[in-house]
Amino acid sequence: MRSKAIAAALAAVLLAVLVTLVHGSWKGERLGARADDGSGRVAATAAPPVLVPVSGDPAGATPTEAGIRAVLEPLGRTTALGAPPAVAVVDALTGRLLYGANQDRAATPASTTKITTAVAALTAPGPDHRITTRVVPGPTPGTIVLVGGGDPTLTALDGRQYSGYQPARLSDLAAATAAALKASGTTQVKLQYDTSLYTGPALHAIGVNENIAPVVSLMVDEGRVDPTVVGKESNRVPSPGVDAAKKFATMLKTAGVTVDGAPTPGTAPGGGAPELASVQSPPLSAIVEQMLTVSDNDLAEALLRQVAIAKGQPASFQGGTAAARQVLEGLGVTYGASNLKDGSGLDKENRLTPLTLVQTLSTAASGTHPELRRALTGLPIAGFTGTLTDRYGPNSGAADAAGVVRAKTGSLTGVSTLSGLVRDRDGRLLAFAILADRFTGDPDPARAAIDRMAAALADCGCGTAG
Structure with a gap:
């Protein structure tokens, strides 16, 4: 040597x-x-x-x-x-x-x-591509849709837990969505969540495992039961999309917009519906x-x-x-x-x-x-x-x-x-x-x-x- x-x-x-x-x-x-x-x-x-x-x-x-x-x-x-x-x-x-x-x-x-x-x-x-998570008006009046774009960095935390990159924050998306809704005089909505971007099985071939969450296009903190466990093995929620939508609803309420009932699955309307709000991931390089x-x-x-x-x-x-x-x-x-x-x-x-x-x-x-x-x-x-x-x-x-x-x-x-x-x-x-x-x-x-x-x-x- x-x-x-x-x-x-x-x-x-x-x-x-x-x-x-x-x-x-x-x-x-x-x-x-x-x-x-x-x-x-x-x-x-x-x-x-x-x-x-x-x-x-x-x-x-x-x-x-x-x-x-x-x-x-x-x-x-x-x-x-x-x-x-x-x-x-x-x-x-x-x-x-x-x-x-x-x-x-x-x-x-x-x-x-x-x-x-x-x-x-x-x-x-x-390397410069960023993944967008957005909120759009829903298919019926008084409904909004949280649309997953596949951003694995989206967090329900404040982001300081992540040292490798600065993630997109669900709270920022909720605050921007609430501001847009209140500007139009809306303070109560029904919430849907759209995970249709991904196809095929969500569950990895190794089955339910602490090393990976079900692979869906909408999740926060990689679907961890304890989101503060960053970069380590952790139990995962069975439905990351549902988990993300529930946390988003809570954040909307904090921002002054009440969600009527529990979030439900849905699909964003086609035809290029205008966004109410969006957040972007770090670049793929990070x-x-x-x-x-x-x-x-x-x-x-x-x-x-x-x-x-x-x-x-x-x-x-x-x-x-x-x-x-x-x-x-x-x-x-x-x-x-x-x-x-x-x-x-x-x-x-x-x-x-x-x-x-x-x-x-x-x-x-x-x-x-x-x-x-x-x-x-x-x-x-x-x-x-x-x-x-x-x-x-x-x-x-x-x-x-x-x-x-x-x-x-x-x-x-x-x-x-x-x-x-x-x-x-x-x-x-x-x-x-x-x-x-x-x-x-x-x-x-x-x-x-x-x-x-x-x-x-x-x-x-x-x-x-x-």
Whole structure:
């Protein structure tokens, strides 16, 4: 391993960059962001290069296939992984395959699936897209309709609980709606809620689970029973649309408009009915970053449906995955035997090849797609952020790679995966995917083995000039 002093220095540099990326406002202080004056208008700013080389030639020495094999394969033969994992390593800036071991095998990807969801969403509908939740006059006099647009960030709280983005607030929508109603002399209404934007089953294939709410186009605080539990597992309400409508009715009353009876399901009238009020989500770029860093399943499934809508597909699990595949193949990514069932990776029937993952990352790292940068800046940093915060510690056997590896994790029963970016000893930027889905028992040894493999790439001085 490279010296601890060098690793510590690299970690410090990356952490300083991280502070700028994560703790700056999503309104323009992050890498490659766009300035926002609060009116919803955005002005493009120059996107600086992402992951500038640590030192030396930007290209660096290219690792050889034999060199990578020599450092990875002994680590992959551990019994902790059950069987050698499916692995691919590419030169991130050129997309050239440097090493593969079962790189075309469609393995269970778990939450590394979110990398494909992120890139698809940043392509269509794009990083600046915002999701609108609106209120319109209903089909009968004295009725209003709360229309879900699929915003997974909409909150019934004050918004201060969310560190990754500033969410749209249901209270703001209620206040604006009440003001519009009172201006027309109305202080009592019937309330309907419209969740018709999404089609197909709302319940994920894994069933009722604290890791994900029913996927509907209207919800607040990701359908959590306790909305103050942010970024953690939590019990979910069975009908998020009903929950959101009830909270909206309470807020309307606080704002001076009484709702007659309980909210009922309905559909907004067609023909471009004028809005009474609306609120917008943060740009998808901010949602993508948050989704990747904390591995948020609700954000992932909502993003997948935005991809479906943008590509003219049904806003469902099936329509979303078909649309995401269309987008990725349009970017030149080899889909091969990959076959996804969702956008979050919770479905154990998902299949992705390591090659699909590394090509997706390489595309995001290329200079021709600056709109995809947030798919990289959202990746957790080993030992510091998100789902990698508690990994690459002092006794992990991979501590020297803390702050150097930047990757998306994945965990299901019998599955541990890691896919992301790393700079090797020579400064070459590598994209890698390590998918282990054939082990049993305790997942911690499998995660540790995969972390050591990624760390070995960081320490790989196994290149030749050229």
